[in-house]
Amino acid sequence: xxxxxxxxxxxxxxxxxxxxxxxxxxxxxxxGRFLPEALVPALDELSEHYEKALxxxxxxxxxxxxxxxxxxxxxxxxxxxxxxELAGGARLLLKRExxxxxxxxxxxxxxxxxxxxxxxxKTRVIAETGAGQHGVATATAAALFGLDCTIYMGEEDTERQxxxxxxxxxxxxxxxxxxxxxxTLKDAINEAFRDWVANVETTHYLLGTVAGPHPFPxxxxxxxxxxxxxxxxxxxxxxxxxxxxxVACVGGxxxxxxxxxxxxxxxxxxxxxxGCEAGGDGVSTGRHSATITGGSAGVLHGARSFVMQDExxxxxxxxSVSAGLDYPSVGPEHAWLADIGRAEYRAVDxxxxxxxxxxxxxxxxxxxxxxxxxxxxxxxxxxxxxxEDAVIVVSLSGRGDKDVxxxxxxxxLVGDEPARSDLPALRALARxxxxxxxxxxxxxx
Amino acid sequence: xxxxxxHRLRAAEVLDRARGExxxxxxxxxxxxxxxxxxxxxxxxxxxxxxxxxxxLGLPYSDPVMDGPVIQRAASAALAGGTxxxxxxxxxxxxxxxxxxxxxxxxxxxILAYGPDAFARDLAAAGxxxxxxxxxxxxxxxxxxxxxxxxxxxxxFLVAPSSPRDRLEHVVSHTRGFVYxxxxxxxxxxxxxxxxxxxxxxxxxxxxxxxxxxxxxxVSNGEQAAQxxxxxxxxxxGSAFVRALLENDGDDAAAxxxxxxxADDLRSGVERSRTTT
Numbered sequence: 001x002x003x004x005x006x007x008x009x010x011x012x013x014x015x016x017x018x019x020x021x022x023x024x025x026x027x028x029x030x031x032g033r034f035l036p037e038a039l040v041p042a043l044d045e046l047s048e049h050y051e052k053a054l055x056x057x058x059x060x061x062x063x064x065x066x067x068x069x070x071x072x073x074x075x076x077x078x079x080x081x082x083x084x085e086l087a088g089g090a091r092l093l094l095k096r097e098x099x100x101x102x103x104x105x106x107x108x109x110x111x112x113x114x115x116x117x118x119x120x121x122k123t124r125v126i127a128e129t130g131a132g133q134h135g136v137a138t139a140t141a142a143a144l145f146g147l148d149c150t151i152y153m154g155e156e157d158t159e160r161q162x163x164x165x166x167x168x169x170x171x172x173x174x175x176x177x178x179x180x181x182x183x184t185l186k187d188a189i190n191e192a193f194r195d196w197v198a199n200v201e202t203t204h205y206l207l208g209t210v211a212g213p214h215p216f217p218x219x220x221x222x223x224x225x226x227x228x229x230x231x232x233x234x235x236x237x238x239x240x241x242x243x244x245x246x247v248a249c250v251g252g253x254x255x256x257x258x259x260x261x262x263x264x265x266x267x268x269x270x271x272x273x274x275g276c277e278a279g280g281d282g283v284s285t286g287r288h289s290a291t292i293t294g295g296s297a298g299v300l301h302g303a304r305s306f307v308m309q310d311e312x313x314x315x316x317x318x319x320s321v322s323a324g325l326d327y328p329s330v331g332p333e334h335a336w337l338a339d340i341g342r343a344e345y346r347a348v349d350x351x352x353x354x355x356x357x358x359x360x361x362x363x364x365x366x367x368x369x370x371x372x373x374x375x376x377x378x379x380x381x382x383x384x385x386x387x388e389d390a391v392i393v394v395s396l397s398g399r400g401d402k403d404v405x406x407x408x409x410x411x412x413l414v415g416d417e418p419a420r421s422d423l424p425a426l427r428a429l430a431r432x433x434x435x436x437x438x439x440x441x442x443x444x445x
Numbered sequence: 446x447x448x449x450x451x452h453r454l455r456a457a458e459v460l461d462r463a464r465g466e467x468x469x470x471x472x473x474x475x476x477x478x479x480x481x482x483x484x485x486x487x488x489x490x491x492x493x494x495x496x497x498x499x500x501x502l503g504l505p506y507s508d509p510v511m512d513g514p515v516i517q518r519a520a521s522a523a524l525a526g527g528t529x530x531x532x533x534x535x536x537x538x539x540x541x542x543x544x545x546x547x548x549x550x551x552x553x554x555x556i557l558a559y560g561p562d563a564f565a566r567d568l569a570a571a572g573x574x575x576x577x578x579x580x581x582x583x584x585x586x587x588x589x590x591x592x593x594x595x596x597x598x599x600x601x602f603l604v605a606p607s608s609p610r611d612r613l614e615h616v617v618s619h620t621r622g623f624v625y626x627x628x629x630x631x632x633x634x635x636x637x638x639x640x641x642x643x644x645x646x647x648x649x650x651x652x653x654x655x656x657x658x659x660x661x662x663x664v665s666n667g668e669q670a671a672q673x674x675x676x677x678x679x680x681x682x683g684s685a686f687v688r689a690l691l692e693n694d695g696d697d698a699a700a701x702x703x704x705x706x707x708a709d710d711l712r713s714g715v716e717r718s719r720t721t722t
Binding site: 032033034035036037038039040041042180181186187190193194197198199200201298299300301302307309311312313314315 | 506507508509510511513514517521524529530553554555556557558559579580581582584585602603604605606607608609612616627629630631632
């Protein structure tokens with residue numbers, strides 16, 4: 001019954017085919033609600049409000065207005081001709097979520113959940129954050145909606161993402177450095193759950209990724225579906241056809257699920273969906289965050305999915321240069337898509353990601369978040385595999401301002417540590433990458 | 446059935462025993478492996494010797510979302526010290542046959558990793574009574590329900606002040622042994638007072654069909670135990686014991702003395718629970 005297609009937001013009520021119609025609580029064998037009974041009523045309440053909101057024209061109109069007037073949607077789809085040269089000449093199209101207000105895709109979900117918070121009559125939001133992007137987005141929405149806001153962040157992450165900590169505080173949020181466990185994102189999530197149990201009457205847990213107990217995986221994905229809806233329409237318009245592949249980074253997997261979703265049923269011809277997990281020092285070293293590539297089925301943070309765990313089911317701390325991907329589980333829908341073979345997941349190690357970070361900066365003047373740089377590195381490799389006729393959409397999920405400190409250290413621009421990648425060599429490579437003749441739109445106007 | 450079963454005390458038996466003595470039961474929690482495996486077994490023996498009817502042995506887990514800072518600290522230390530799932534079963538075996546029912550409290554993923562059926566089987570073989578699963582709701586518990594039925598292991602699910610009638614009925618109908626009523630919306634830890642609303646939760650849980658309802662979270666002294674024991678079948682104490690261990694880290698004799706003092710106070714609380722009104 002699809003009404004005239006809204007370019008800004010997907011029509012969330014339109015009927016869907018099989019792969020796109022999964023709404024939880026289970027995605028195949030994955031998902032569910034593995035958490036204390038005390039939170040069941042809150043999850044039921046959230047599900048109920050969410051399901052009502054999805055078919056409420058007033059809610060959808062408000063979300064649409066915020067997307068257009070606050071976030072700045074639709075986000076651009078940018079050709080990247082010089083960077084594409086480094087990908088064997090394949091045409092890479094960048095979905096520019098970095099241009100959203102607050103600098104990443106995270107705002108899409110945050111605005112949706114903040115609206116739901118208000119509808120539930122709650123006055124406080126809490127959130128976990130790794131890189132700080134979700135924390136900043138949540139603090140922003142809390143300011144916009146007049147909500148109290150507490151952000152939990154692993155102590156290690158508060159150190160490597162100090163700029164975002166300051167941003168959150170300047171936006172009026174309280175930032176709590178979590179000192180338990182591995183002091184990273186997983187421990188921040190534990191602490192947020194503890195806060196939620198104690199304060200659930202007044203507080204909504206504004207979970208930032210497609211993980212956690214039902215309804216979070218489906219709900220967070222739905223608020224991010226706009227990414228894929230726009231990218232699909234923009235690619236059809238720009239290239240005259242669907243892409244050969246869509247590439248996105250995967251930590252918990254929210255930007256990836258958001259951009260993949262619109263393409264799930266594009267199986268003939270096949271649009272390959274490729275998630276780039278954080279390979280850290282390399283999957284073989286054990287110091288990585290590539291949960292699907294190197295983990296096993298288990299339960300963490302309320303959902304059955306893939307988990308990095310030892311033989312006793314104890315979580316193994318993850319590792320990545322990117323705080324936002326440094327998470328030892330993954331959204332259950334990704335686990336399912338991997339299981340049924342609809343999406344492929346590859347590990348991209350720290351070094352490849354940092355090189356892609358520098359190369360995009362130096363060939364296109366776009367500095368990506370290190371998270372997104374994993375997708376860019378994946379796209380460079382994929383482009384070389386597919387050749388110059390390929391069209392590849394890459395989710396540029398966030399901008400890299402927050403990562404300047406980490407990158408400066410990595411490339412030896414500051415500090416006493418030796419450079420871990422050769423920046424002059426990358427610069428030389430970037431210089432040699434002259435754009436070919438611009439890609440032509442294959443569809444006549 | 447088997448010879449093991451004849452001396453394997455189940456939760457309901459010790460709750461009935463306490464009921465026969467016109468008191469509430471005392472249930473003590475300790476994490477296995479803190480200060481080390483042997484030390485945690487010794488500590489549990491102290492609790493049994495000083496009046497605990499039931500012991501909950503905590504299986505330390507890397508991501509304990511229901512636990513406050515005290516238990517987190519001990520569990521982290523236990524894991525750092527190399528505590529494994531099989532050590533928990535060893536502790537069960539070492540403590541069974543001493544007049545207390547021995548339960549394990551575990552988050553779901555370690556049991557999932559061990560294999561739910563194997564865990565229930567090995568727990569029963571070790572003389573354990575059952576398992577408390579703080580992050581498993583009956584809705585997700587199909588495998589556990591089957592495994593615990595198969596091996597006659599108590600299956601303790603939780604209810605909370607937020608639980609509406611339909612959830613209470615759902616939980617009660619799937620529980621074996623006793624229902625664990627969380628006294629407060631929150632995590633484990635000692636609290637200055639136990640909420641008045643707790644009695645209401647226990648009553649609502651009974652109305653939903655529960656025979657045995659034990660109250661946990663926040664109880665730390667005899668006075669609170671007497672209050673809660675007046676309406677609950679059992680009083681569950683964890684952080685107060687763990688704190689006694691943490692505060693005497695490195696001095697086993699002092700730790701045992703401190704545990705005994707806390708246990709004696711709690712035991713006297715449950716003993717007067719039905720007479721002081």
